[in-house]
Amino acid sequence: MEFLSSICPPEILCQILVGLSRMTILFIVASGLTLILGVLRIPNIAHGSLYMIGAFVAFSVSKWFGGGTTGFWMAVVLAPFAVALLSLVVERGIFAHLYEREHLMLLLLTFSFALILGDLVKVVWGGEYRTVQLPGSFKGPIPVESLPIPIYNIFLVIIGPFVALGLWFFTNKTKIGKISRAAAVDREMVGAVGINVSWVFAIVFVIGCFLAGMGGALVSPIVNITLGMDHTLIMEAFLIVIMGGLGNVWGALLGALIFGLTQSLGILIWPQFGIVFPYAAAVTVLLFRPTGLLKSTW
Amino acid sequence: MLSVNGIHTFYGLSHILFDVSLTVSQGEIVGLLGRNGAGKSTTMRSIMGLTPPRQGTITFKAEPITRQKAFLLVRRGIAYVPDDRRVFADLSVDDNLEITFRRNEDWNKERVYDLFPVLGEIKSRRGGNLSGGEQQMLAVGRALMSSPELLLLDEPTEGLAPLIVRDLEKQILKLRETGISILLSEQNVKSALKLISRVYVIDNGRIRFEGSLADFEANEEIKKKYLMI
Numbered sequence: 090m091e092f093l094s095s096i097c098p099p100e101i102l103c104q105i106l107v108g109l110s111r112m113t114i115l116f117i118v119a120s121g122l123t124l125i126l127g128v129l130r131i132p133n134i135a136h137g138s139l140y141m142i143g144a145f146v147a148f149s150v151s152k153w154f155g156g157g158t159t160g161f162w163m164a165v166v167l168a169p170f171a172v173a174l175l176s177l178v179v180e181r182g183i184f185a186h187l188y189e190r191e192h193l194m195l196l197l198l199t200f201s202f203a204l205i206l207g208d209l210v211k212v213v214w215g216g217e218y219r220t221v222q223l224p225g226s227f228k229g230p231i232p233v234e235s236l237p238i239p240i241y242n243i244f245l246v247i248i249g250p251f252v253a254l255g256l257w258f259f260t261n262k263t264k265i266g267k268i269s270r271a272a273a274v275d276r277e278m279v280g281a282v283g284i285n286v287s288w289v290f291a292i293v294f295v296i297g298c299f300l301a302g303m304g305g306a307l308v309s310p311i312v313n314i315t316l317g318m319d320h321t322l323i324m325e326a327f328l329i330v331i332m333g334g335l336g337n338v339w340g341a342l343l344g345a346l347i348f349g350l351t352q353s354l355g356i357l358i359w360p361q362f363g364i365v366f367p368y369a370a371a372v373t374v375l376l377f378r379p380t381g382l383l384k385s386t387w
Numbered sequence: 388m389l390s391v392n393g394i395h396t397f398y399g400l401s402h403i404l405f406d407v408s409l410t411v412s413q414g415e416i417v418g419l420l421g422r423n424g425a426g427k428s429t430t431m432r433s434i435m436g437l438t439p440p441r442q443g444t445i446t447f448k449a450e451p452i453t454r455q456k457a458f459l460l461v462r463r464g465i466a467y468v469p470d471d472r473r474v475f476a477d478l479s480v481d482d483n484l485e486i487t488f489r490r491n492e493d494w495n496k497e498r499v500y501d502l503f504p505v506l507g508e509i510k511s512r513r514g515g516n517l518s519g520g521e522q523q524m525l526a527v528g529r530a531l532m533s534s535p536e537l538l539l540l541d542e543p544t545e546g547l548a549p550l551i552v553r554d555l556e557k558q559i560l561k562l563r564e565t566g567i568s569i570l571l572s573e574q575n576v577k578s579a580l581k582l583i584s585r586v587y588v589i590d591n592g593r594i595r596f597e598g599s600l601a602d603f604e605a606n607e608e609i610k611k612k613y614l615m616i
Contacts, residue, residue: 268486271475277437278473283461283488283533 103238104353110242112349113249114308118322119329119341120256121300127336127386128273128293130192131184134199137323138206139172139298143305144314145210146171148219151309158224165306172302173295180294185287203323207316216316221309241311248307252300256338259296269293273336273386325367332374334381343382347374388413388568389434389465389537394443394453396433403429404440404592411537411570416563418583419572420614426592427572428470431541434570435467436460447537461488466535470542470572472526476515480506483514483525484532493534502558503528520551527558538562538569544578556581576614580604588613 122136147168151160179202187195223241230237260266268289272279280286304322312318329348333340348367355366374382389411396404404426411417421427432438434445439454446452452460457467475483484496500507503524509517517525523543530538543559544552552575559582563569573579586603588596590613596603603609 264486267478267482270477271486274475274477275473277457278469278475279486280457281435281437281461281467281469282486282529283458283490284486285458 101354101357104357105350106238106242106246108350108353109249109346110245110349111352112345113245113252114304115322115325115329115349116249116342116345117252117300117307118304119326119333119345120252120338121297121304122326123330123333123336123338123341124256124269124300125294125297126330127338128269129184129188129290130195130387131199131294132192132196132327133297134196134323135202135206136199136298136301136326137319138203138210139176139301140305140308140322141210141314141316141319142175142206143168143172143302144221144309144312144318145214145219145305146302147306147309148214148221148314151221156222158226161221161224161227161310164221164309165303168306168309169299169302172305173299176298177291177295180291184294185291188287188290203319207319211316219314220312221314223310227310239311245307252303253338253342260338265289265292328368328371332371332381334383334385336386337381337383340381340383340385347371388448389570390446391430391434392444392446394430394433394440394445396429396438396440398429398438402592404433406443407433407589407592407594408443409570409587409594409597411568413536413568414563414566415585416559416569416571416583418579418586419570419589420576420579420586421572421574421589422614423574425589425613427574427589428541429592430589431467431469431539431570431572435465435539437467458488461533461535462490464490464534464536465539466530466533466537467539468526468530468541468543470545472519472522474514474517474522474525474529476513478514479511480514480517480525481510483529487529487532489532490534494531496532499528499531502531502561519546520548520555523547523551523555524558527555531562535567538567540569540571542572542574544573544575552578576610 118140122133125131125133147164150167151164154160154163187198227241227244230239231243260270268279268284272286272289276286325348329344330341332347333344347370351366351370352363356363391407391409393406393408394404395402395406407430419427419430429438433440436455436457444451444453447463447465452463481496484499505521506524506528509521514525527543543555556578559569571579571583580600584600586596586598586600587594588609595613596606596609
């Protein structure tokens with residue numbers, strides 16, 4: 090720690106760690122969004138709603154198991170699967186029949202889903218603020234110099250690379266991942282080599298939504314779980330995806346890194362207008378790289 | 388083996404194929420010859436279910452396959468090599484072969500690399516970084532991975548250097564020896580005539596000639612009128 094504080098003032102180090110933990114959540118959600126956008130060509134506005142449902146399910150699961158360490162871990166594990174199951178039903182029931190439609194039509198359809206899911210959350214969980222109790226081992230800060238850094242944020246920073254590694258493994262080392270990369274570029278030809286593209290799409294859609302649910306579950310102990318939490322996130326996630334290059338998972342990582350760090354460091358530079366910095370960064374990136382930082386699959 | 392009976396195919400409102408009929412028997416290479424825009428590729432796409440015909444029927448091994456999805460046709464034993472190859476640019480040569488559906492163990496990567504040794508030497512290279520000839524070999528190899536009984540080869544020599552065309556012709560003849568039936572669409576008549584045993588000539592979406600290789604060779608009028616040779 091002394092070495093780090095010698096090269097970087099502790100308050101900046103603290104903000105970088107906060108930014109990196111924010112990046113993890115944004116990356117997990119945006120990577121799912123970009124995966125779906127790249128392979129299925131669906132701009133899924135309802136992705137934010139699935140993130141919100143992930144957080145609410147995490148709350149219910151945690152409560153069901155009596156909170157504490159068990160409740161937290163069960164919530165983090167089960168909530169993404171619950172969201173994945175919901176998305177599988179929606180994909181097989183509705184999206185599977187509409188892939189050939191125009192993007193605008195799909196955009197409007199996912200928007201309608203965002204509204205429906207928002208109301209569903211209101212019916213099931215009501216409009217009150219909820220929160221997931223952090224387990225004792227994650228409570229409290231680790232002091233760096235005189236500034237405390239929450240342990241949970243460090244946990245999130247550690248989780249991020251594992252999710253990235255998992256996605257790398259999926260897209261590069263598994264057959265279904267390779268097929269999904271091929272389908273992102275030429276879905277007709279994937280069908281013409283004997284692959285049932287419809288099921289490939291279903292699997293990718295479910296994985297993408299699983300990531301939204303995972304993001305919601307992981308964020309649930311550090312935010313107020315409430316209606317509307319999807320709105321801000323979906324805007325940020327889309328901006329990250331556009332900044333990184335549509336459909337590029339590594340682009341999402343890069344975009345989330347820029348977004349997370351500019352957000353947390355911006356507060357240090359100009360506290361009243363800290364929120365502006367990530368958006369200014371996005372504008373700057375798009376001015377110089379209109380199609381995003383990395384190669385777009387579109 | 389394959390029987391196309393009076394198909395009419397449209398792109399939107401444009402009527403492209405008019406009453407096209409053709410057959411391919413077990414183990415033969417049949418040529419579908421015609422100029423650019425004559426309807427060769429549309430015929431191939433219609434058979435493969437990518438641009439399904441609005442009228443007419445297609446049967447494969449006496450079973451109807453009209454308007455079936457492409458992936459189901461591959462599983463029945465039909466493989467397709469498009470004229471623009473369409474190898475998966477982002478995947479390696481090895482992965483291009485690996486992701487293909489395999490009906491049985493007749494063909495595998497090693498057998499494809501035996502047929503096209505060049506591919507074996509560049510198996511980790513990305514499909515998008517291959518030369519035209521290498522891409523063509525990969526497209527054929529990828530189609531063979533499904534162990535097809537019928538191969539739809541759409542203009543395999545298009546854009547290739549003469550030396551590579553000669554190599555490819557040899558491989559196609561080797562494939563015939565394995566018992567695979569081939570429907571070969573070509574503009575390059577000179578190359579096609581070395582491979583095929585029967586000929587269909589297509590022009591403006593209509594079959595204008597149907598006959599043996601000898602009949603075709605003797606028919607100067609057809610060659611001049613529809614193929615400009």
